Amino acid sequence: xxxxxxxxxxxxxxxxxxxxxxxxxxxxxxxxxxxxxxxxxxxxxxxxxxxxxxxxxxxxxxxxxxxxxxxxxxxxxxxxxxxxxxxxxxxxxxxxxxxxxxxxxxxxxxxxxxxxxxxxxxxxxxxxxxxxxxxxxxxxxxxxxxxxxxxxxxxxxxxxxxxxxxxxxxxxxxxxxxxxxxxxxxxxxxxxxxxxxxxxxxxxxxxxxxxxxxxxxxxxxxxxxxxxxxxxxxxxxxxxxxxxxxxxxxxxxxxxxxxxxxxxxxxxxxxxxxxxxxxxxxxxxxxxxxxxxxxxxxxxxxxxxxxxxxxxxxxxxxxxxxxxxxxxxxxxxxxxxxxxxxxxxxxxxxxxxxxxxxxxxxxxxxxxxxxxxxxxxxxxxxxxxxxxxxxxxxxxxxxxxxxxxxxxxxxxxxxxx
Amino acid sequence: xxxxxxxxxxxxxxxxxxxxxxxxxxxxxxxxxxxxxxxxxxxxxxxxxxxxxxxxxxxxxxxxxxxxxxxxxxxxxxxxxxxxxxxxxxxxxxxxxxxxxxxxxxxxxxxxxxxxxxxxxxxxxxxxxxxxxxxxxxxxxxxxxxxxxxxxxxxxxxxxxxxxxxxxxxxxxxxxxxxxxxxxxxxxxxxxxxxxxxxxxxxxxxxxxxxxxxxxxxxxxxxxxxxxxxxxxxxxxxxxxxxxxxxxxxxxxxxxxxxxxxxxxxxxxxxxxxxxxxxxxxxxxxxxxxxxxxxxxxxxxxxxxxxxxxxxxxxxxxxxxxxxxxxxxxxxxxxxxxxxxxxxxxxxxxxxxxxxxxxxxxxxxxxxxxxxxxxxxxxxxxxxxxxxxxxxxxxxxxxxxxxxxxxxxxxxxxxxx
Numbered sequence: 001x002x003x004x005x006x007x008x009x010x011x012x013x014x015x016x017x018x019x020x021x022x023x024x025x026x027x028x029x030x031x032x033x034x035x036x037x038x039x040x041x042x043x044x045x046x047x048x049x050x051x052x053x054x055x056x057x058x059x060x061x062x063x064x065x066x067x068x069x070x071x072x073x074x075x076x077x078x079x080x081x082x083x084x085x086x087x088x089x090x091x092x093x094x095x096x097x098x099x100x101x102x103x104x105x106x107x108x109x110x111x112x113x114x115x116x117x118x119x120x121x122x123x124x125x126x127x128x129x130x131x132x133x134x135x136x137x138x139x140x141x142x143x144x145x146x147x148x149x150x151x152x153x154x155x156x157x158x159x160x161x162x163x164x165x166x167x168x169x170x171x172x173x174x175x176x177x178x179x180x181x182x183x184x185x186x187x188x189x190x191x192x193x194x195x196x197x198x199x200x201x202x203x204x205x206x207x208x209x210x211x212x213x214x215x216x217x218x219x220x221x222x223x224x225x226x227x228x229x230x231x232x233x234x235x236x237x238x239x240x241x242x243x244x245x246x247x248x249x250x251x252x253x254x255x256x257x258x259x260x261x262x263x264x265x266x267x268x269x270x271x272x273x274x275x276x277x278x279x280x281x282x283x284x285x286x287x288x289x290x291x292x293x294x295x296x297x298x299x300x301x302x303x304x305x306x307x308x309x310x311x312x313x314x315x316x317x318x319x320x321x322x323x324x325x326x327x328x329x330x331x332x333x334x335x336x337x338x339x340x341x342x343x344x345x346x347x348x349x350x351x352x353x354x355x356x357x358x359x360x361x362x363x364x365x366x367x368x369x370x371x372x373x374x375x376x377x378x379x380x381x382x383x384x385x386x387x388x389x390x391x392x393x394x395x396x397x398x399x400x401x402x403x404x405x406x407x408x409x410x411x412x413x414x415x416x417x
Numbered sequence: 418x419x420x421x422x423x424x425x426x427x428x429x430x431x432x433x434x435x436x437x438x439x440x441x442x443x444x445x446x447x448x449x450x451x452x453x454x455x456x457x458x459x460x461x462x463x464x465x466x467x468x469x470x471x472x473x474x475x476x477x478x479x480x481x482x483x484x485x486x487x488x489x490x491x492x493x494x495x496x497x498x499x500x501x502x503x504x505x506x507x508x509x510x511x512x513x514x515x516x517x518x519x520x521x522x523x524x525x526x527x528x529x530x531x532x533x534x535x536x537x538x539x540x541x542x543x544x545x546x547x548x549x550x551x552x553x554x555x556x557x558x559x560x561x562x563x564x565x566x567x568x569x570x571x572x573x574x575x576x577x578x579x580x581x582x583x584x585x586x587x588x589x590x591x592x593x594x595x596x597x598x599x600x601x602x603x604x605x606x607x608x609x610x611x612x613x614x615x616x617x618x619x620x621x622x623x624x625x626x627x628x629x630x631x632x633x634x635x636x637x638x639x640x641x642x643x644x645x646x647x648x649x650x651x652x653x654x655x656x657x658x659x660x661x662x663x664x665x666x667x668x669x670x671x672x673x674x675x676x677x678x679x680x681x682x683x684x685x686x687x688x689x690x691x692x693x694x695x696x697x698x699x700x701x702x703x704x705x706x707x708x709x710x711x712x713x714x715x716x717x718x719x720x721x722x723x724x725x726x727x728x729x730x731x732x733x734x735x736x737x738x739x740x741x742x743x744x745x746x747x748x749x750x751x752x753x754x755x756x757x758x759x760x761x762x763x764x765x766x767x768x769x770x771x772x773x774x775x776x777x778x779x780x781x782x783x784x785x786x787x788x789x790x791x792x793x794x795x796x797x798x799x800x801x802x803x804x805x806x807x808x809x810x811x812x813x814x815x816x817x818x819x820x821x822x823x824x825x826x827x828x829x830x831x832x833x834x
Contacts, residue, residue, distance in 0.1 A: 001481070001485075002485070002488050002668065002674060003665070003668050003669070003674075005485055005488075005489075006492075006661055006664055006665050006668060006674060007665060009661055010658065010661040010662055010665055013654065013657065013658050013661065014658055017651075017654050017655075017658070064418070064482070065481070065482065065485045068418075068419070068422055068482045068485065068486070069485070069486075069489075071419050071422075072422075072486075075423075232701075233701050233704055233705060234434075236701050236702070236705050237430065237434050237705040238434075240430065240702075240705060240706060241427065241430050241431055241434070244423055244426055244427040244430065245427055247423055248420070248423050248424060248427055251419065251420050251423060252420070257419060257420075257423060280697075280698075281697075281698065281701045281702060282701075282702050284649075284650050284653050284698045284699075285653070285657075285698060285699050285702060287650060288650060288653055288654040288657060289657060
């Protein structure tokens with residue numbers, strides 16, 4: 001058993017590194033290479049080319065064990081994403097960012113619901129209510145991957161420009177809203193009709209408590225720790241226990257464990273010594289060991305062979321077009337309305353269309369809930385990959401045609417002004 | 418499933434922290450508190466006091482999943498122990514340390530074998546050869562816990578004194594030799610009579626290769642990385658993949674995965690930037706999350722109720738006396754012979770009697786192999802605890818009666834000189 005897990009982990013980590021390095025050369029985010037590495041290990045490629053080798057290196061018996069490692073990894077990862085979230089900063093420039101990020105959610109969400117209406121008969125699993133199916137499809141269209149976006153901006157040195165900061169703030173707000181929406185979808189899907197109200201109410205109470213009492217307790221605890229200069233193993237343990245307890249609380253409420261983890265991250269002040277310390281101590285191992293396990297688990301569940309006929313691929317294309325149209329279009333329009341020029345609005349639109357691995361987390365939740373079928377899961381995974389991978393080249397094209405907005409330069413000025 | 422694991426991990430981490438803090442107050446190593454915390458969670462205490470609560474918080478279904486986390490943790494931990502090992506330093510002052518550490522292995526090993534002769538009929542599981550049983554008992558008597566020892570010395574500020582350095586070097590050498598012995602025992606036990614020779618031969622070849630070619634490759638790689646100043650996520654991944662590959666290799670050879678991990682740690686130069694970086698990045702999470710899971714898994718397998726009758730407890734006492742007599746006596750005599758005074762020899766003897774959690778790793782391997790019964794496992798766990806916990810108070814008694822040897826002060830001078 002140990003042998004199986006060790007073998008699987010080794011294969012997974014090596015594949016993730018190699019494909020990640022290849023992607024870095026292609027000027028794509030390495031993490032998307034790791035995602036593709038996971039797909040390569042699954043039944044779509046490796047399992048098809050050499051079923052025996054796949055069964056030997058990644059035996060089905062190791063799947064539940066890998067899955068636990070993957071889920072722990074995602075919990076820790078979403079905690080780190082929350083930790084990067086700068087709640088007070090979200091309050092500044094609230095009008096612009098709020099309008100853009102709301103548009104970047106509402107438009108793709110509405111299009112997703114409309115699409116669900118078309119797809120429900122053909123693709124929804126038996127017994128799934130239309131409401132759940134439509135809500136889930138809406139949410140899956142409106143995700144923006146805050147962490148992958150941050151990485152793309154960093155790679156290009158854009159994170160301190162106005163555009164970069166605007167994109168990051170919008171994405172962060174998008175994240176927060178999208179997770180609340182997803183929590184709602186999960187509660188509606190999981191619960192009996194009456195139970196959904198209880199779950200939603202409990203969720204609202206929990207989030208409100210965390211953002212008020214929880215945040216205040218956290219700020220004073222963190223300040224005490226910072227002053228006492230006693231940050232070490234003990235405080236890491238304290239934070240991790242808080243993450244686990246909150247994950248447990250949200251899981252018991254009936255939404256997913258990652259919300260709780262994300263919330264704890266969000267209420268810890270981002271510039272505290274403890275946030276820096278904890279990030280430093282767990283980020284690398286989460287990235288290097290845990291996340292590739294999650295990508296592999298996702299890859300093992302994705303079977304591109306399920307998208308077979310020309311019609312299937314056409315449908316897959318439609319999903320990509322709808323997702324992009326909603327996210328890019330919604331962001332573009334809202335940006336224009338609040339006063340950005342066309343080019344910067346387009347750049348922001350394409351940036352917000354990055355779905356990255358956050359989308360994969362959402363899709364796995366949907367598959368676990370049974371609200372989407374393996375076939376639709378596969379299509380949506382392809383959509384997540386394509387929309388994320390198109391970001392870098394299109395951004396490059398926009399970059400080439402004009403020098404980029406420098407730090408301090410206003411985005412609303414038209415070229416030449 | 419996720420809920421079970423989260424719940425179990427939360428309970429485990431909280432218990433480990435609380436009992437660890439209690440032990441720190443009692444001037445005992447906190448890690449031994451975490452070990453006791455694991456025992457408390459098992460059938461010996463929590464399971465007896467409240468079987469329903471235990472089944473709810475630590476459901477049997479979560480055991481295999483916890484076990485994977487625990488085993489990964491032990492692999493990473495033994496890698497870190499190997500990383501702390503300073504191979505070149507072991508070559509200095511070779512005569513004294515070699516004689517002391519050999520004596521501190523040979524004497525308890527021999528006593529363990531003698532004890533096995535007495536216990537074989539009553540306590541050996543059916544079908545276990547005497548050779549395996551005796552060898553295993555010998556090894557289990559001759560373990561010294563290098564990491565717990567290092568922590569005790571640090572807590573008392575003794576790690577830079579002559580005595581401290583001598584103890585650390587002896588314990589490190591003891592570690593290396595004991596693990597080779599254990600590898601031998603495992604290979605003999607696991608293999609068919611003919612296969613044992615193959616396993617032993619393969620192990621010898623693997624260890625020799627790692628200490629020569631492997632070490633040279635590692636030194637040049639590490640030097641290249643240090644020069645290029647490119648230490649980050651990528652190099653952590655490289656090291657972890659090496660650890661997994663080596664763990665896999667030793668597991669395939671037929672000894673245990675942790676040898677491979679330990680070996681990789683041992684051949685990485687201890688003072689390299691990468692060793693520091695990797696330790697920094699994974700040590701805390703291994704200590705805070707993974708090791709407590711291991712202690713809990715150990716605790717769940719330890720049932721003090723199996724040591725029932727007065728005879729059983731007498732036997733348990735005999736095991737403790739034999740273990741201590743062998744370790745303390747062997748070290749004391751060898752230290753006297755190479756010229757240490759009585760008091761320092763006694764201090765070294767009691768330090769080497771620290772078996773800590775390394776012993777637990779060994780005992781778990783023995784239980785997995787079926788070479789010891791759950792009852793003997795429980796007795797040996799008690800022995801490991803008692804011998805480790807007696808170290809601090811006895812050391813304090815020795816400390817009180819005389820000012821301790823200061824850095825630079827010779828140990829071989831008698832008091833008053």
